[in-house]
Amino acid sequence: MNTKRQQWLEERKSGIGASDAAAILGMNPWKTNIQLWQEKTGEVEPEDIGNKPVVKYGNDAESLLRELFILDFPQHSVKYDEFKMFRNKVYPFMFATLDGWIEGERMGVLEIKTTQIMNPMQWSKWKDGIPDQYYIQCLHQLIATGYDFVILKAQIKHGFEDVKLTTRHYTIEKNDVMEDMVYLIEKEIKFWDQVKNKVRPSLILPAI
Structure with missing residues (x-):
């Protein structure tokens, strides 16, 4: 295995990544907060x-x-490092590895998603915003x-x-979501304390 990738995978065990955040709130359709806690405490190995x-398609499409995005938005200077890990300065256990970042007077995150719409309910989640689990990831x-x-770039297959x-771009401004960020920080601090102290959290079921 690639040494850098192995180091990155090991470092991921030392905190909470962006793809973990929705599970902490019980808003990940594919993983519960209990399953995430078991992975972080070492009780179970994360599923590969x-x-x-679907995952392989998303990974292969990401670079393209x-x-x-770089061609369509030449005003943005986009950088990318596959294994660069950003950590919160106050809470270093909160980290993120990005699909890209935008440098300039204002710094931004580039998030890339590919998805396939299977029913009208799924489309409604992309119509006027993004699905909750991806919104939390962006927070x-x-x-x-x-x-x-x-900026979240979404390639949506339908039919x-x-x-x-359909390609859509969604922008989330930090100043508009500060209240939600504070809430997420509180929940992540509590979850990580439960991981460190091996205190099993109560199960949070996703809303139907």
């Missing part, structure tokens, strides 16, 4: 999902979508980096026989 077709990235904004692609 890298070979799942990042290059498209965590703002917390970890201290940056000013997030079955005649597959269509």
